[in-house]
Amino acid sequence: MGGEFIIKFTRGLFLLFLLYFSGYSWGGDKVAGEARYKKTCINCHGPAGKGAASYPKISGREISYVTSKLETYRDGIEIGPNSGLMIMMAKPLTDEEIANLAAYLKDAKYTN
DSSP, X not given: OOHHHHHHHHHHHHHHHHHHHHTOOTTOOHHHHXXXXXXXXXXXXXXXXXXXXXXXXXXXXOHHHHHHHHHHHHTTOOOSTTHHHHHHHHTXXXXXXXXXXXXXXXXXXXXX
């Protein structure tokens, strides 16, 4: 393993780091995310994640933000006033469902 391999390897890791923090979806399916959102999330967060009552607006967030929050709740960690409810809702989510929800919410728009 020469220096050229180390340079290429380091560049590859750097690219993955940039993609992760840029909000790249890693293949999240927006259509599947919207369908999953409409099963449960819409009841509190409203159409297209616009927010309702004491439930915050969740649309327009970066994919990495939504993914991180849902994974945190799925792990049973309290991070806000509605944590108990969010933990219960996030527990059954798969990695794929979280990716899909994040992909959908990033560009979700509410129209009357």
